[in-house]
Amino acid sequence: MLSPLLIALPLPHAHLEGTLLPRGFFLGLGLIYLAALAVDRLAAAWRLPGAAAVLLLGMAIPTAWLTQAQPLGPLQVETLHRVSLALLIFYAGLKTDLRRIRGMTAAGLRLGFGGVLITVAITALALLLLAPLLAGGLPPVAAVLAVCCLGATDSGSIEDLLGALGHSIRGRLSHLLQFEVAVSTVVTLLVFGLVAGLLQAQPHGDHQALHGLLASxxxxxxxxxxxxxxxxxxxxxxxxxxxxxxxxxxxxSQPMLLLVSVALAFVAFGFGQLLGGGGLLAVFVAGVLLSNGRYRIGRFEQQALGRVMHPLNTAAEITVLLLLGLLVQPAALLMVLPLGLALAIVVPLARFLAVSLLLPSGRFPWRDRLVVAGCGLRAAVPLALAVSMTEELPHLRGVAPELAEPLGAQLLALLFVVVLADLVLQPLLMRQLLPFKPETSPP
Structure with a gap:
């Protein structure tokens, strides 16, 4: 069922002698990541976020490679997506420089908390109203959980967008957006976990009404x-x-700083899980403390930690984007396309409403609020949660076990369309707000 990520050459023996790796494992893996970097560069030339191009690449790989495929198993998918998500959250913590957001903390918290709740609530309502567009309907609990994936914004896509436009926004807005990314990521993870727990089916076939179930x-x-x-x-x-x-x-040395940073991220994640399951929150908190810590060695400060972790963060983003592109089934994609495009219009409108309500007009002129609203791109974290959503569906109240798999395929495809359209449509708005400024070559 799962689409391939690792390509095996059509040789008589599928695996290398004495290993579990398929033939062509490293060749396929290397070529896929090189192709991802190539389409990212091409997207920048077209002034689009690279995440959109990598998503399309992931979807195209099964038909583009004319070789025998070695499919990914659920265990490999789960491992890749959890490790990638942990690295993304750690990097979000590292990018949270508390010294630079002084005076912007309240606005960032309002956007991070309130923006997620407003956007998710409006999008969930729209999905419930538009669910008849989907053949066979959509269980309300599945719709709500799917929308909970869409809360977090994405720093990498925002940076790609501004870079492609040849424009940099003012310092305070830049720090506000980075802080919002960090807060919205944590809030989205917590909301997703809470909603998934609340909507789980009761044991022993309890058919209590949904509102009574939530209250109890x-x-x-x-x-x-x-x-x-x-x-x-x-x-x-x-x-x-x-x-x-x-x-x-x-x-x-700097290379050792990378190794120690990754080790600390894994220790924080594992320690959080050992204490009670708070691994991703632990990774974020550890990243914030590392980025704002004091070091005897002057060159190992927040900027150094961010620089050494940036390549791994990019690799994690590409992995998450490729995974969802690979997991999306073309038949499901065609089925949910109208609904996905409709939701892709609702999400930026909900973002605009949230920004208008949460940022005071006295401190943020109209144009600044439009810029912040236009920088609400979603990519890696929502897509990583989309994979988790498919794992939760069989346990939700009102979702028959035999329908969980096809429903998961539809919702994965739906989130794919929403995120991809979001990455393409919002830059159209940003081009009007931030006209392209080509780089000037030195005389």
Whole structure:
């Protein structure tokens, strides 16, 4: 069922002798990532976010490669997407420079919390109203969980967009958007987890009405969410507190800084899970503390940590984008295309409404609010959560187990269309707000 990521050459023996790797494993993997970098560069030339091009590449790979395929299994997909998501969250923490967002903290928190809730609520309502466009209908619980994936904005796509436009926005808006990315990512993860827990089917075939189910289970899951937050916060604080001392003691060069940073990210994630499941929150908190820590070695500061982690963050983004492109089934894509395009119009409108309500007009002129609204691009984190959503569907109340797999394929395709259209349509708005400024060559 899953589309291929790793390509095997059509030789008599499918695997290398003495290994589990298919023949052509490294050849296929290398060619795919080189192709992803090539289409990213091409997208920049067309003044589009590279994420859109990489998504299309992922969808095209099964038909473009005329070789025998070695499919990915669920375990490999789960591992790739969890590792990639952890690295993305860690990098979001590293990009949160508390010194640069002074005076913007309240606005960033409003956007990060309120913006996610407003956007998700409006999009969920629109999806429920438009669900008849989908053949066979759509269970409300599945629609709500799918929309919860769309809360987080994406720093990489925003940077790609501004770079492609040859424009840089003012410093305070740039720091505000980076801070919003970090907060919205954490809030989206928590909202997704809470909603998935609330909508899980009751044991023993309990058919309690949905509103009664939510009322009875809300205190229980809010308590579980509180423990999750506490575990993640504690693990992140512990790792973040000892990390600067470890970096001072162990790091002797920039390459070693990369290795230590990745190790600390994995330690934070594992420690958070050990304490109660707050691994992703722990990774974020540890990243924030690392980016704002004090180091005896002057060159190992926030900018150095961000620089050394940037390549891995890019690799994680590309992996997540390729995974969803590969997992999307063309038949499901055609089925959800009208609904996806309709939602792709609703999401930026909801974003615009949220920004208009949450940013005070006194501090943010109309044009600034339009720019912030136009920079609400979604990409890697929503798509990583889309994979998690398919794993939750069989456990949701009102979703028959035999329908979970085809429903998951439809919702994956739906989120694919929404994100891809979002990445293409919002730049059209930004081109009007930020006219292209070509780079001037030196005389």
């Amino acid at each position: 289970r809300l205190p229980e899951h809010l308590g579980a969410l509180g423990l999750h937050l506490l575990a993640g916060l504690l693990a992140g604080l512990v790792v973040g507190a000892v990390a600067p001392r470890l970096i001072d003691a162990l790091v002797r």
